[in-house]
Amino acid sequence: MAVSLLVYVEIKAQNTHFTTVGSIEFEKTINMYATIKKQINKDNESYMQQAYDQFKKTQPQFKKLKSTLYFSGNKTMFKPDAEENSQNGFFGSAQTTQNNTVLTDLATGTFVDQKKVFEETFLVKDSVRNINWKITDETRDIAGYTCRRANAIVLDSIYVVAFYTDEIAVSGGPESFTGLPGMILGVALPHENITWFATKVNEVTIDPKNLNPPTKGKPVNNKQLRTTLQAALKDWGDYAKESFKALLL
Template sequence: MKQVLMFIILLSYSASMHAQKFIGSGTIEFEVKTNLHKSLSSMWGDEEGDWAKQLIASQPQMTVNYYKYNFHNNRSEYKFDRSGDTKKVTPWLSNVNEDDMWYNDYTNKKFVNQKAIDDNYIISGDLKNIEWKLSPNDVTVIAGFNCRKAQTVLFDSVYVFVYYTDEITVNGGPMSLNGLPGMILGVTIPRMYTSWIATQVTLGEPVIKEPTRGKKKTEADMLAILTEVGKSRAKEWKNATKWMNPMIWRTFL
């Protein structure tokens, strides 16, 4: 009887140790959903006339894309994987640049991003020091991991709501989001009409590489480039200012 009891105790201890084994390397698949109709309507509004309404109506209301987030040795890379759309989206309306890539070094708090605008660019600098407000009692399960809620405000007025898990030890997440006590597995940004949700986590030790394809620019350089693009759009669209803000958010997020 004592031997049976000891076996049960050892089995329970082993299960407990397994449950507490935290993850530091692997690959996360993120499903990214955008309400394209609301996104485009917020940028163009009624001022652009019937042609804009007709163009928006010709697009699928929701778009779905999948991204891969590889993490190892406290570094990560996040990039486009594939589209999940059943109806084709007009490329320049999709808000998706398949060449975009985010590389983060969380130990040294540095980033190197590849961005496609009118050309491919490489932007590097310090990771954002994001001030998060935690809601530890607001919990959910994402991809099998227990997650807690947090929120912040970026770009002065853009609210970002996330769920993170401390079962994955890297303090990162999709794009440049970072700084929580664990991995971000869910994101909602209402003003971008977009959500990111982890669909699966695969263990492994992926190779993490910095992006290298593009002209090297600072963030100030990129803002100047976006401003020039905005001026050219202003000649075509009455609501170019509304169009510019989401583009800036997507570039620097």
Template sequence: MKYLYIVVALVLGVFFKAEAQYAMFAESGVVSYDKTMYMKNIVRKQYVEKSDERSRPFFQAMIPNLPENAVLKKELRFKGDETVFGPVKQELDMKLKQTIMQLALDFEATTFSNLKTKEFQRYNDIVGQKIIIKDSVKNIKWKITDEYREIAGYNCRRANGITPDSIYVVGYYAVEIPIDGGPESINGLPGLILGLVVPSQHVSYFATKVEISNAVVLDKKLLDNQKIKRMTRAEMEKQFVEAMGNFMNVETVKYIMKLALL
């Protein structure tokens, strides 16, 4: 009987060890994020202060009716070296939704990243014009700190980064999820980014729920349509600046592009 207890203990030990290893080194799952846009700050800093005398009154008149912030639901699916990040259907106040569209603050884009090959694609529907950005994932310069923060049940470590287009970002990553991806195209840390703050863009992303699962499916159908025009980030920015430059200050248009191409 004594030997039977030993065998059972060993079997249970192996089982729980395997479960713990899976929990600690998750390779596939779904993360729900809240994307918070600080609306009044965005309009004040990026539209009013950068506008000309002709358009400034229009943007100033918007501020009293804006909420302090707007929260959009996003989702990241990850499996191995691949991630898909995109919007989640939600009910938004119609006036707020129209304002977000009017100011081009969110294109409800879907982003696919292969973190091994560095392949990056983003599907955009910009007022009915469908575009796929085909480029490489951003090479971000990170400096890891000793600061920690709990996000969605994970003890996440802070890192400060600079993107190739000189945007300062703060990322909080979970080493228990060894995927070097995150929201939008932000990547390159030794764990999945569950919290992301972009001060200059007045936007943040924080995970609200993490579900680990072996049954994750990455839907890439939006990227399969070969009739949709492909272009690089630089090509899209140039086209957008040319198209919107007559209606907005160029600096504001560049802000929109940095936010859209994050």
């Protein structure tokens, strides 16, 4: 019986096709009603509640933004849709936009992130974020791939749920989410009301130009960016906390 099982596993492994190059189309979804409602407090409710009620009458609950992740070997490039990237969020909210173009080199453990922060662009170069993932037995189908769930905490307080597939043998993912034994096809930030899910995987040859790192922006590392944001947001009150997390994500 043990020999038969071993033969079955070996045959299954031989017949499994592992993808190492291609592109993935992602859709970021933001629950706008929940996001805006969290911004209402006793200091601003006189006008924010009215703005929120009007928004619910005229706008859909979910805002959707598209992006593409190119991957080849040990490199990935996450690129938001150029047109949607130019859209402003509600009241300029960093949570409701998609302004990061991220080249990740998994071989060297480094990344280059062209990050739009309000009216300024930064070019962040640093080591890939070390995420302490906890892999579970839960699975779900995403874009035709069976994906396994993993959970983590990033930036000390943001709860992350990710779904990855080992059929794509690249340890990448959307934005700066990496570090699982396969490609991340789904990310959910339940308490931030945001998700990224793959809608289509294209197994195609990638133009090398799509894996060139971004070059425009003020050069900084993670620590320098954090210091700059803390100084810029110091007078923003409670709103600063949510913006700070979104801009560092």
